[in-house]
Amino acid sequence: MTSPSEGVPAHPTVTLRCTSCGATYADTEPLWACVCGGLLTVGYEWPAAFTADREAALEQGRQATGLWRYAHFLPPTADPGAAPVTLGEGDTPLVPLPRWGERHGLRRVYAKLEYVSPTGSFKDRGAAVVVAKAAEWGIGRMVEDSSGNAGASIAAYSARAGIACDIFVPAAAPTAKVRPIERCGANVRRIGGTRSDVTAAALDAVSDGESYYAAHNLNPYFTEGMKTAAYEVLESFDCQAPDHMILPVGGGSLFVGLWRGCQEWRSWGWVPSAPRMHVAQSTGCAPLVTAYQQGSDEPAPIDRQPTVAGGIEVVAPPRGRHILSIVRESAGSAVAVDDAAILAHRELLATLEGLDVEPTAAVPLAGLASLAREGIVSPDETVVACLTGSGLKDPS
Numbered sequence: 573m574t575s576p577s578e579g580v581p582a583h584p585t586v587t588l589r590c591t592s593c594g595a596t597y598a599d600t601e602p603l604w605a606c607v608c609g610g611l612l613t614v615g616y617e618w619p620a621a622f623t624a625d626r627e628a629a630l631e632q633g634r635q636a637t638g639l640w641r642y643a644h645f646l647p648p649t650a651d652p653g654a655a656p657v658t659l660g661e662g663d664t665p666l667v668p669l670p671r672w673g674e675r676h677g678l679r680r681v682y683a684k685l686e687y688v689s690p691t692g693s694f695k696d697r698g699a700a701v702v703v704a705k706a707a708e709w710g711i712g713r714m715v716e717d718s719s720g721n722a723g724a725s726i727a728a729y730s731a732r733a734g735i736a737c738d739i740f741v742p743a744a745a746p747t748a749k750v751r752p753i754e755r756c757g758a759n760v761r762r763i764g765g766t767r768s769d770v771t772a773a774a775l776d777a778v779s780d781g782e783s784y785y786a787a788h789n790l791n792p793y794f795t796e797g798m799k800t801a802a803y804e805v806l807e808s809f810d811c812q813a814p815d816h817m818i819l820p821v822g823g824g825s826l827f828v829g830l831w832r833g834c835q836e837w838r839s840w841g842w843v844p845s846a847p848r849m850h851v852a853q854s855t856g857c858a859p860l861v862t863a864y865q866q867g868s869d870e871p872a873p874i875d876r877q878p879t880v881a882g883g884i885e886v887v888a889p890p891r892g893r894h895i896l897s898i899v900r901e902s903a904g905s906a907v908a909v910d911d912a913a914i915l916a917h918r919e920l921l922a923t924l925e926g927l928d929v930e931p932t933a934a935v936p937l938a939g940l941a942s943l944a945r946e947g948i949v950s951p952d953e954t955v956v957a958c959l960t961g962s963g964l965k966d967p968s
């Protein structure tokens with residue numbers, strides 16, 4: 573007797589490559605960006621036997637649960653037998669939105685409930701993979717700059733891995749937001765000045781060589797964790813891609829990860845097509861939508877205005893160029909919605925479908941309503957909207 577997966581190599585070979593200068597690194601070095609400051613991507617050499625047999629490759633992970641069902645699609649660990657750093661992330665629900673859809677003339681709208689995650693946000697996929705790598709490298713301290721979902725997630729996974737954690741936050745960060753971070757044992761370091769000063773303080777803290785910067789908006793491993801959400805969606809649709817995906821985009825780790833996952837499966841012939849990828853932003857902070865409307869390849873300079881969608885307030889997204897290229901390549905779009913629309917759709921989602929999300933997570937619904945009005949999304953097309961953060965995060 574032979575098992576279906578016999579002969580399928582357990583893991584691909586992995587090299588990190590800088591998207592700016594082309595430098596390459598082994599995945600054994602604890603890097604989050606290139607020495608030139610450029611963004612790193614994880615490059616894989618997939619064994620032909622792996623990509624040739626979808627069912628065998630998927631079967632290989634069936635004994636694991638959640639995100640780690642796809643461990644063999646991720647950068648390998650030095651000890652494949654070691655337990656992953658996990659809080660049960662992944663395998664988030666995909667639920668239809670029939671009543672919200674009917675209201676907007678759309679018959680096949682689904683919500684991927686990424687907020688049904690251990691810390692209540694989609695960030696857990698990235699944090700799990702980043703902290704697992706840090707544990708493997710023997711990192712003594714995790715560093716992150718975020719008072720929001722990313723900070724809470726990195727703090728939780730660091731606690732899980734037994735790694736100390738410093739989270740740098742703006743001096744004015746509300747106590748309610750930093751409490752969950754503190755409860756997980758992380759040191760909250762309040763930094764005065766601008767948001768850039770907070771990042772500078774985090775970078776300074778990792779210069780000791782013992783610490784590792786989780787850098788959710790830069791870190792290539794973070795994005796690799798995100799791509800597992802795409803695999804789940806594609807499996808849910810019996811290896812057919814939805815026609816459209818729309819999500820709130822700030823730094824864009826989930827956007828980039830979803831596209832990466834879809835592209836991998838399409839390039840292997842596992843799915844026949846890829847979705848059109850739509851960026852949804854708040855009008856208060858829409859550098860990508862502005863660039864899209866101007867036909868620019870780079871995020872547009874903007875004057876940020878206050879918005880209820882604090883989770884996507886990223887004025888200069890480091891991956892902006894890549895995100896805009898995905899929009900073009902996938903024949904997608906970028907749409908901005910104002911606070912009134914965001915709050916209206918947050919309420920509609922709760923009253924029509926029973927889903928309570930934070931305002932940022934209602935942005936894709938407001939955006940989808942706009943795309944439906946413009947005819948960019950047709951009534952019978954399949955749409956997946958990613959709901960990224962729980963309403964419990966923002967009870968206001």
Ligand SMILES: [Zn+2]
Pocket residue numbers: 590591592593594595606607608609610
């Ligand atoms: Zn470089």
